Amino acid sequence: MQAKNDWKSIAAALFPEGHSITEQDCFLSGYGKFDGQQIGVIGTTEHTPIGVEIALAQAQAILRIVREHPAMPILMLIDTQGQRLRHRDEMLGINSYMAHLGKCVDLARRQGHRIIGLVYDQALSGGFITSGLMADACYALPDATIRVMGLPAMARITKVPEERLLELAQSNPVFAPGPENYQRMGGLGAIWEGNLAAHLRAALAQPLAGDIRSGLGLERGGRRYAQTVINAVQHGSAVQIN
Known part of the structure; x- marks a missing residue:
C-alpha cells in the first residue's frame, strides 16, 4: 500500500x-530541533504492522530517551495497519511486547516527558492503542485514516449486518472511521491543518490535565455517557442514562 503522506515531508514541516x-x-x-x-x-511508516521487532524497537528508543535526555518531549509519528497478525508473533507473545511498549510510554510520562502522538497517515487497531492512545494528547492530519475495526470485520464479530452498521455510522462516531469522528469522541485533541510546526508548538504549550x-x-x-459513568464511580452514586 502506498502511504498518502511521506514521513520526510511531515518531519520537515x-x-x-x-x-x-x-x-x-x-x-x-x-531527534528534531524545535525552538x-x-x-x-x-514512529512507523508505510502502514507497517506492529510486530514484536518494532514494538521492542520503539520501547528501546523510549527508554533511551528517558535514560539519556531527562524530561525531553517525545513525538510519536503514527502510520500503522495495526498489530501484525502472524502465528509467529502470537507464539512469541506479541501482546506482552505491546504491553511492554505501553508501560515504557507510561514510565516516560511519569518521569516528566511530554508525549504527543500525531497520526500522519493511518492508525488501526492495536498499533494505535499502544502509540497515539497512550500519549498525553493525540492529533491527526485531515486525510488520516483512523479506526479500531473495519465495518466488515465488526459485522462478522457482532453479527450485526454491515448495512445496519453503515446506517449507524452516519450518526454515531463510534461506528465511523476518520479523524473527525475520533475528534468528536475525544480521542483526538484536534486535527492539524496548515502550519504543523505552529500546531506542535501549541500542543507542547498545553498544560497537562490528565x-x-x-x-x-x-x-x-x-x-x-463515558464521563457520566466515570463521575458516578468516583462519587459512588448511581448512573442515570436517558
Missing part, C-alpha cells in the same frame, strides 16, 4: 530547524 530522524525497516527514530530544544521522535478524553467526548457530543 514539523521541524523547520532540522532533524536527525532516520528510517530502518519502517521504524522511525531520531532551541530537541524533541525525541519515534486524561480528559471522556470529558472532551461528552463536550463534543461523540461520547455521551
